[in-house]
Amino acid sequence: MAGSSKWMVDAREDEPVGRVVRRALRARLQVVERFLPRAAFQAEQDVEYVHQLRVATRRAMAVISLCQDALPRKRARWFRRKLRRMRRAAGAARNWGVML
Numbered sequence: 001m002a003g004s005s006k007w008m009v010d011a012r013e014d015e016p017v018g019r020v021v022r023r024a025l026r027a028r029l030q031v032v033e034r035f036l037p038r039a040a041f042q043a044e045q046d047v048e049y050v051h052q053l054r055v056a057t058r059r060a061m062a063v064i065s066l067c068q069d070a071l072p073r074k075r076a077r078w079f080r081r082k083l084r085r086m087r088r089a090a091g092a093a094r095n096w097g098v099m100l
Contacts, residue, residue, distance in 0.1 A: 021067040025079075028060035032086070039090055050090050057087040
């Protein structure tokens with residue numbers, strides 16, 4: 001799998017699947033980490049931060065869903081719960097912003 005984009009990570013064909021999955025998940029979680037404080041503390045300046053946080057959590061969840069067989073079950077469940085909670089909170093913030 002050559003090339004790199006927001007959807008893929010570089011991987012060698014002899015690289016263990018678990019390592020590739022961890023890297024893919026880490027990349028998605030870094031985006032969540034970047035937008036979480038912005039959505040929490042700067043949403044009044046730019047509501048796009050809330051939207052980007054929701055997108056980032058969905059993309060991280062997609063990696064977990066697609067690669068669940070390569071992830072420890074308890075860890076995957078923990079990440080799912082945390083990401084779902086963030087997405088719901090961001091959804092509530094988005095809805096509140098729409099009502100104003």
